[in-house]
Structure formats: structure tokens, C-alpha cells
Amino acid sequence: MKNKDKLIYRCKTCGSQTFKWMGRCPDCGDWDSLVQERQVSKPAGNSGSLLTAEPVPIDSVKTSRSLRICTGMSEFDRVLGGGVVDGSLVLIGGDPGIGKSTLMLQVLSALAQSGKTCLYVSGEESIRQLSMRGQRLEKGCCPSLLIVSETNLDAIAAMMAKTAYDAVVIDSIQTVFQPDVNSTPGSVTQIREAAMRFMHLAKSSGTPIFLVGHVTKVGAIAGPRIMEHMVDTVLYFEGDKSHVFRILRAVKNRFGSTNEIGVFEMREKGLVEVPNPSAVFLAERTSVAPGSVVTACMEGTRPILVEIQGLVSTSSLGNPRRTVLGLDIQRVALIVAVMEKRLGMNLSGLDLFMNVTGGVRIVEPSADLAIAAALAASFLDKPVPGNTTLIGEIGLTGEIRAVSHAQARIKEAAKMGFTTCLVPASALKQLSKVRGMTIESVRFLKEAMEVLFGS
Structure with missing residues (x-):
């Protein structure tokens, strides 16, 4: 019997699926959150031919603490556990306008100042807007910091395969789309596929990748919770827009503690670290x-x-x-x-x-x-x-x-x-x-x- 594609309805908030449309999600209770998607049925193949890696004893794997990259921003490194780990996938969430893009542009600028080659991929701003922001920030421009405006996941993967970057920022994960997936950008399927693709790129190339994510009205990162399970570190950039202080907090970190915070002050020339928050x-x-x-x-x-x-x-x-x-x-x-x-x-x-x-x-x-x-x-x-x-x-x-x-x-x-x-x-x-x-x-x-x- 020939396999046929199925139509399903998936919740944009929690990722649950149903076979018919409903006004309210039966799992999370959000209204008008179910969107139609096409589920492609794939024939079962021979699983024996998929074996590409051999298991090894855990004590035979050599590790080194030198795999961490110090960004030069002590508050940011503190939250990560001492620096950026090679091949890690970091998700950064926060309210709109809180300063996520500014923070990541400053982090890449600091890495570029130390001789690293970095790539900033923006799906929401043009390269001219990014250049204007970099000029406004103190030490925000460096020749080794490359910027591009792109949302096609295949094109981004081709850029990373062509040049060996030391760090990559995707701003934001909700704007990236996979052409082969029959769904709109920002949907649960697109976000899940993009996060899985970036995870494979980070692990295979050893390049740390930062994913910027929007948050929903209840304060959670938009998209399925499975995206937070796939990444290595989840950071939340918090703060009241009426206050000048911003707090970077880790809620998940496979390479460090989740109890550390970084304190920043928002100024005209970007975010400034606050080494003594008590004062x-x-x-x-x-x-x-x-x-x-x-x-x-x-x-x-x-x-x-x-x-x-x-x-x-x-x-x-x-x-x-x-x-x-x-x-x-x-x-x-x-x-x-x-x-x-x-x-x-x-x-x-x-x-x-x-x-x-x-x-x-x-x-x-x-x-x-x-x-x-x-x-x-x-x-x-x-x-x-x-x-x-x-x-x-x-x-x-x-x-x-x-x-x-x-x-x-x-x-x-x-x-x-x-x-x-x-x-x-x-x-x-x-x-x-x-x-x-x-x-x-x-x-x-x-x-x-x-x-x-x-x-």
C-alpha cells in the first residue's frame, strides 16, 4: 500500500498534535494556537546500515579544559561556567527589546577583537541595520566579525561549511526555515527541524552556535519545549525596561552551574558589565x-x-x-x-x-x-x-x-x-x-x- 501524507494540527505553544482542528489546545489550553501541518510518511529502512559510529569506553575519551573560549566579558563567561565550550549549542531567550541582539553582537565583537572569526546571521535586520548598531556600540566593529541577513537554513549551513568560524549567532531561530519542510517559519515543525540541524552542525564542526529565541506572553521561549532539551545551555536575559539593569541567568547548563547570574547595565553605547552589583x-x-x-x-x-x-x-x-x-x-x-x-x-x-x-x-x-x-x-x-x-x-x-x-x-x-x-x-x-x-x-x-x- 502506498504511503500517504497525513494532515495534522500542531500547537505553536507546547508542540502537541491532534488530527482535527480545535479552537483551544487540549494540553496547554492556549486559544487559536493549532496550525495545520503535513506529516510525511517515510518507508521503514534497514536500521543496520545506519550505524556510523562505534561505542567506546568512557574512560578512553580524552578531554581538556582548554576547549573553553573566553569571550572577554567576565559576566557572560561566569554564567556559562568559565567560557564558551567548543561545539556547544546555546539558546538565549528574553522579552522583545530587552537587549538580546545587543548582547550577542557585543559577545561576537569581543571574540573578534581577540582574533576569532565570527558570523552573525540575522533574519530580522538587514546588514545595514546591523552595521549601524555595531557603530553605535563601543568596540562593536571589527573586520573579523562577518554579518549576513539570511533565513534559509540550507544557505546558512553552506556558509558554515565554506568557512571555519569560531562562533556563530542565529538571530532569531523563529525566522529560520527549512525549504524541505512544508510549514511556515516560526512554526513548531520549523523550529524543531532548525534546532536539530544546528545541533548537528555544532557537534560535527566544533563551532559554538548561539540561538536567539523570542518568548511567549507567559515568559517561555516560543516553540516546543523539545528545543530546550536539545540545546546544551539555556540562558534568559531578564530585566524591566524601566530599569537600566539586565540580568543574564542560566536555567540549564551542561557545562557549568545554573545558579550563576551576570549583571549588566544598559547604556547609550550598549551593555556594560557590573562587577559589583551590591554597590x-x-x-x-x-x-x-x-x-x-x-x-x-x-x-x-x-x-x-x-x-x-x-x-x-x-x-x-x-x-x-x-x-x-x-x-x-x-x-x-x-x-x-x-x-x-x-x-x-x-x-x-x-x-x-x-x-x-x-x-x-x-x-x-x-x-x-x-x-x-x-x-x-x-x-x-x-x-x-x-x-x-x-x-x-x-x-x-x-x-x-x-x-x-x-x-x-x-x-x-x-x-x-x-x-x-x-x-x-x-x-x-x-x-x-x-x-x-x-x-x-x-x-x-x-x-x-x-x-x-x-x-
């Missing part, structure tokens, strides 16, 4: 304002001091407002409940506002004590001493629990001029003295409030 985030802090508290959070191996602001005010609404920026709103609600139960503060009928300055987002529980202190300071209209920083997790019974890397957090606070640090009593035995820093231990939330504001 930048605390530059405009007012130490005598009620509701302002400083805590030390860990981003990978780097401690960063951030300012948490809390505001408690009377409410004119039937349901008081709870506005939280940069923190987990469920975590804040938990801390408010503990404060009402263990401290007797009646916050249920008041408006509560929380903010982390600089556009930073804190997800670890070590900031619990600082959140509670910021709300209590605004409620009592008493400022927390400006030279004090707080570290600790709050339990449901009001106890203050220990956090990881407490010694590194305290050293960072001392370096920034803080003289007092409130820590959990259970962590005191593991800490050594830090010059110029007075360490005070507390066991319960009530004790911390008495130390900060008196009885």
Missing part, C-alpha cells in the same frame, strides 16, 4: 527611611546586597491591596500571617506594598527576616538602623532558621560598610569573626523585632 543596587538607598531593609542574597557563588522596601498604609477598599514586586507573593503572604499570629500586628485590613529595588527578583527564603522587618518598620513608623543587615528564614512557628553561605553574605555586607548583622542563632556556631562586623543572633521573630525596634 550599584544600594547607591541611592536612604538609610533613615522606615520600611527600608538590606539583606544579602546568593546568586550562585556570588553574594549580592539588595534593598527591600515595605509600605503599610490604611486601605480605602473592601479588599486591601497586596502588591509585591521582585518577591514571591505567596511567600510574603506567609510572612504576614506569621507576623499577625506571633507578633500581634493587625495587618489584615491594611494595604501592603513590597518592592526590591533595581529590578532584582529574590526567590530564596533567606530574605524572610528582611521582609518582616521592612513591613514592621513601616507599620511602626520606625526605621531599621542603617548599618544593619538581616539574614534568616522564618518558619510558621516564628522561629528563625539558618541559611546557606552565611559567612560569604556577612563578608559582603562588611565590605559594603555595614557594621551589624542579624543572623539565626543556629548558624552562629558555624561563623567566624569578620573584622568590623558585629554579629547578633536571634531565635524567634519576636526577638528580632525587639532588637530592631525595642520592646
